Amino acid sequence: MLKNQAAPYPTSSQPQRRRQISDRTLSQLFIWPTLILLIAINIVPLFYSLFLSFTNFSAIANKPAEFVGFANFTRIFNDEDIWGYFALTGRYALISVGLQTVIGFGLALLLRKKFRGSGILTTLILIPMMLSPVVVGLFWKLMFNPSYGIFNYLIGLTNPATAPDWLANSQTALWAVIIVDVWMWSPFVMLLCLSGLSAIPDYLYEAAAIDRASPWFQFWRITLPQVAPLLLIAVLFRTIEAFKAFDLVMGLTGGGPGDATQMISVEIYSQAFLGQFRTGRASALAYVVLVIIIAVSNVYIRTLNKVREG
């Protein structure tokens, strides 16, 4: 054996050193740094912002936070504009996630059967969800431009003088944001549905075929129930994300024109920053949104469990 070659077995001192660290200590050595990090960057700010939501604190006011009780929450619940922004966000989430579900599931059904080039096609379809939302917002802004953007041209509106300015019209701005969101995130739904579809055992379809079940019957009784758990997970993720819609909206419309696309996250940003720095009120609004998201998620999870239980 060469002098510098590693010994194949522990030397006499090594087992002793290992015995000094118990499994329990070792596991804690792995867990605690992560826990401390999580507590420091997640839990502490979470509780700190909860505290701030009961104060009139402003991050730039150079004054200590003053306790104001439920004043911030009262103001939020009595503000008609805020309710309007919640309704707008709900409408956006409903339409956007609905379209993503239909399109994503449809794409997954189309790409389910392998064909020549299906791999590269799947990869190409997935590209939008890999892009930065800010970048997506900026280039869709160009595509929506009535003078030189390609969008109006593609839908047959070739005269810039009469073509709609999607982002500058209160009636169309929300739809413009929805179109971009659907373009970007339908592939995500497709991806989850594809994995669900690929997990359906072939014998179910073979048995259905022997029983002369129609394609519609097979879809309704086999495909959909089998994919439903993953589809619901996709819908859950997308709904949560839709409620937090911010970067895409800022990149496309900045919340305008007027407040036509002022989603609740944009409103939180506007109150927390943009020269206002109403940190306390923005924290309170963020908690209201958090509670709503948790409530919606809970409904989804209960439904998911019911679907799983069959």
Add this chain to the structure above:
Amino acid sequence: MKQTRVFTLLAILCLLVSVNLVGAQDGITELTILWAEWDPANYLQQIGNEYEAETGIKVNVIQEPWGSFYDRMAVEWAAQGDAYDMVVGDSQWIGQAVEQGHYLDLTDFMVSNGIDKTVTPATLQYYGEYPAGSGKYYAYPTEGDAVGWAYRKDLFEDPQNMADFEAKYGYPLAPPETWAQLRDIAEFLTRPDEGIYGVGVYTQKDYDGMVMGFQNVFFSWGADWFRDGQVLGVVNSPEAVEALEFYKGLYQFAPPGTGNAFFAEMNDVFISGQAAMIMNYFAFFPALINPGVNPYAEVTGFFPGPKGPNGDQFVSLGGQGLSVISYISPERQEASKEFIKWFAQEEVQKRWAAVGGYTCNINVLESEEFLTNTPYNAAFADSMTFVKDFWNIPQFGELLEPAQTYLTGYVVGGEGTAQEAMDNIAEAHQEILVDAGVIDG
């Protein structure tokens, strides 16, 4: 062997400490200035390099993108940090910075050195003084700026256009002197079939773009944000409503796709040949005379903001003043003042203007050399005598938000009427100002 290593380490440590002490004894060797990320900050760095050559004190101009410029400074203020010795801060910040003690009082320094007399009164008032009319100064007017206009001379001087325009409107086609003329020209030059539109105006919703554009009309119509302790009836006065209707009227002659446009988009539509006239801050005009950037550079002309129906002429103020952060050490404060004193000299201001900075120095602004240095300097010097600003009190951000929302809602989104938009702004401003104790309820 071990002892030798310890001694060597100690010797290095002593050397480092002594070098540091020598540096400290020499006094301040470096000054740091925070500014937004744009060309004037590069020009200031050039001037700062000259200061270093003269005094040995290095000047670092730190640039922060416009979008996060205020946030970065605000967070630094809240922490009472001393990362920056000076800031070239926006005119609207001064109220907050003074009331919360972030800016050093420069009154005695500026008055005793005669610096206050070297700059135009309007720039001293809007960039340096707080509260207005108090005679207390907190900033040296550094980068004067205002909203001006660029236009396509080839379109204005085209014989066919000139003849057609005069036949239609009854007066010659020339750079407008009134808003009514500007509207006529915008209408005349709007030719969607040729891809040309009459005018580009600010409409951006995010921060203050819409307000900065609309104010040019608003003030020139005789309207204001506040008068005689009143907001209601002032912000939504008949003149204000008429001004808003006029601004919306102008927007119909704007290139499609400019519903959320500010300075970058204005230059874009001009350079791409889509707009015959654009409003923009003078600070963004250098790109328009650069043939490498603007294919119409040779045929681009400039004019100041036109007059309103009663002859009032105002333009929105841009630009910034140089302030000293109060949280730095007294030595650094003195060194910062020395830099301002040096920078305020007429010779330095001439160089500042020559490299591209928009000086506020009276003599330099009036000099023939400055007025003819660029095609837009004359319009700039003219504009700086009738600038007017939005609120500069600490609540300016809160006041901006409803103004931006209701103005873009009406002008761009077509929501409601001008009267409703101005009524909503007036009510929101009233509530904010009463809450803040600025006005009585």
